[in-house]
Amino acid sequence: MFLNPEQRRQIVDWEEVAQRMLAQFRTDAAQHPNDLALRQLIDLLSQESVEFGRWWPRHDIQGRRSGRKELEHPVAGRIALDHSVFRVNDAPHLRLVIYTPADAAASAKLHYLIAAAL
Numbered sequence: 001m002f003l004n005p006e007q008r009r010q011i012v013d014w015e016e017v018a019q020r021m022l023a024q025f026r027t028d029a030a031q032h033p034n035d036l037a038l039r040q041l042i043d044l045l046s047q048e049s050v051e052f053g054r055w056w057p058r059h060d061i062q063g064r065r066s067g068r069k070e071l072e073h074p075v076a077g078r079i080a081l082d083h084s085v086f087r088v089n090d091a092p093h094l095r096l097v098i099y100t101p102a103d104a105a106a107s108a109k110l111h112y113l114i115a116a117a118l
Helices: 005-012 012-028 036-046 050-058 104-117
Strands: 066-072 077-088 091-101
Touching: 005 036, 005 066, 012 050, 036 050, 077 104
Parallel strands: none
Antiparallel strands: 066 077, 077 091
C-alpha cells in the first residue's frame, strides 16, 4: 500500500483508503507491542513512505469493517468491489475478507478479465 507506486494508480481514493488501512494496522499492531519484526516494519515504512511517516504519529485506530473499494484496472477500467470482513473464531487474530462485484458492470469486467487470463 505505501511502498508500491502501482497501488497509488490502481486504488481510487488512495489517500482515504491508505489512512483507513493504517488505522486498522495500528489497531492490530497494538496487540503485539514487543514484536521486534513489527517495530522494524513500522520504522521502515516511516522512513520510506512520506505519508506513513506523517500519519503514523497521529495514533488513529479503526477496526476492520465491510465496505466498498474501487480499483482502476489498466485494462478493464474502474471496478467497484464490495467487501465483507469476518473474524475466524478459533484464531481471532485472523480475518477473512471476501470481495464481490458491487454491480453488474463490475461483474462483467471481472468475467472479462478471467476469460482473458485463460
